[in-house]
Amino acid sequence: MRQTLNEGQLFLIQLLKDMGNEVERILQGCMKSLISLDRKQAGFWIAEDQKVNDFERQVDDECVRLIATQQPVAKDLRMIISAMKISTDLERMGDLAIDIAKIVQRIEGPLLKQLIDIPLMAEKALGMMRQGLEAYANEDMDLAHDLAVLDDQVDHLYKKVVRDLLVIMTDKPEVLDQGMYLAFVGRYLERFADHATNIGENVIYISTAGRQDLNK
């Protein structure tokens, strides 16, 4: 019985890793379509979100199966419940990537400036997601706690993006719409990073049964 539960837990870790890879592929694609303002490519990535949704259902089904057949308790139960919550976070992260693709379809080009901090935010947010999933797979509390520091860096970048955009929009009112859209992209990436901290909070919950806010 323990062997079946162990195998199920390893399968969940792999599923979440695969789901994270899919979210990463989509966000990177959406960011490329933003940088090149490629509306067609953005449409492609919007359709790809279904794969992330399918992963979420697969994770939920596996969790339900393990709970029903293995009756896990204590840390085992927390690990499985956390898998369900992490898959919900990853699904939301996929949605946020798609929100960026939808903005690409609305922006009327060319871009008001070369994007530097927004791609950097995306890179950092994706790193946080990978780190959160690694922390989950290895129950690594240090990696989980470190997400709070990384989240502060993303928050700082977001504030800088908004500040820079405000300066540009004040100077050039004709780019107001695009400036607002790009600020939204910054907001979506900031939220993406917040979901990554949720993954870390789940890792802390699994290890300690206690709660800690990594997104203050």
Added chain:
Amino acid sequence: MGQTLSVRQLEAWYGSNKTLKGINMEVASNHVTAIIGPSGCGKSTFVRCINRMHETMPGTKVKGEIVLDGESIYDQDPVALRKMVGMVFQKPNPFPSMSIYENVVAGVRLNGMRNKQNLQGIAEKSLRMAALWDEVKDRLNYSGMSLSGGQQQRLCIARALAVEPSVLLMDEPASALDPIATTHIEELVRQLKEDYTILIVTHNMQQAARIADSTAFFLNGELVEHGATSEIFTNPNDKRTEDYITGRFG
């Protein structure tokens, strides 16, 4: 009403084999306390000490103190004690030559009650408390052995209740029963705690989690951890408890 039990430095032996190694435990009244642990950890010995059955076996020894409602059980006559501390065993064991009715009132008769009307009243009350009355009221003179396994176990519970104990010890009372009969017993235990202090030994983790207010984990004759069931099954303090309830050993 159920009564509290205080167990202090309880030690028990089978010959030279020490099976309980200084147990200290408070058992709350009107609560269900589950005793869990791997085979041979001393959980059955522990409950058998509480009604002084352990010491009836040749070569056994007990040391320490068990206080029931303020009085040491070792200061009491064992027969009188067993009126206060009823026991239900793993395998239903109705007296085979007796009817359902005779099974229920057997203990009360042994205690000297002869009044037929009183005995009938006790039989009905006990069978109702054991949630068996409606199923057997029209065949009280049938053999106890004519009942199903689950009914036989409830008959044994009725027999234990008939002498009006304050503590009910149950040693794996549902392990030989099918899921429906098990549900009946679990529901019954939940209701009986209103009037009794219940200690239940079980190998079934989910059963302990479902019905017990508090759970005690025994290992190698020691009490590793005793706490609220909700804590034991979600966030136990001791790693050995966690390893046992999650199936890593035992």
